[in-house]
Amino acid sequence: MTRLSVNINKIATLRNSRGGNVPSVKDAAINCQKFGAQGITVHPRPDERHITRRDVYEIKPVITTEFNIEGYPSEDFLKMVIEVQADQVTLVPDKHNQLTSDHGWDTWGNIDFLKEVISRLQEHGIRTSIFVDPDSEAIEGAAETGTQRIELYTEPYARLYPLGRDKAIEPFAEAAVFANKVGLEINAGHDLNLENLNYFYKNIPNLKEVSIGHALIADSLYLGLEKTIQEYLNCLR
């Protein structure tokens, strides 16, 4: 079964645009799970442009599925995710001023750092995932770190999908076969949507989880959050 983890960053974007607490991020986490989400993902960035540290602590008690926290493994980030006992931590190589996540790790170039971070998180019972491009060398390096999972960065797939889905999926299908071969479990995310998700799901063997936020929250403006989550779940059948 491939789990749908709803990324609620953009709920926090809307809330922060006016200050106050409307829409409530905590209520969104509760309702997304009520509507069928099999996980909640947040990406607390250092500038707190959307999800804040406070959100992370407030969301944790209402998680009844799985809590996936994404981010760059700074000391502050690591202390927070260990303190809240995230179910999964997805390590992302983002710099502070990036508009969004736009590349995977150079795993071999950061191997000692990643090994130390992953070992520390796993000592606290946290499953780890490393954000990677669909590149066998990067995936081999990920396996070397001891991580249980990788997350395939799917923006290139989403961008090329409208131009030809067979070509778009190719590197990801190859990467998935390789990841399975080296014993890594596979997550995926970034720019997945109602148009491209089902084809991705059908062509990636043993896909454990997709984390989807931007397009899903945008769709919910027209379809409503409950129907939107059901539509995304239907793409994973």
Ligand SMILES: CC(=O)[C@@H](O)[C@H](O)COP(=O)(O)O
């Ligand atoms: C890691 C990744 O691809 C996304 O989960 C990321 O969290 C998106 O971040 P923004 O919502 O800040 O664009």
Ligand SMILES: NCC(=O)COP(=O)(O)O
């Ligand atoms: N890891 C991907 C994620 O959580 C959401 O990415 P997006 O759907 O907001 O592009």
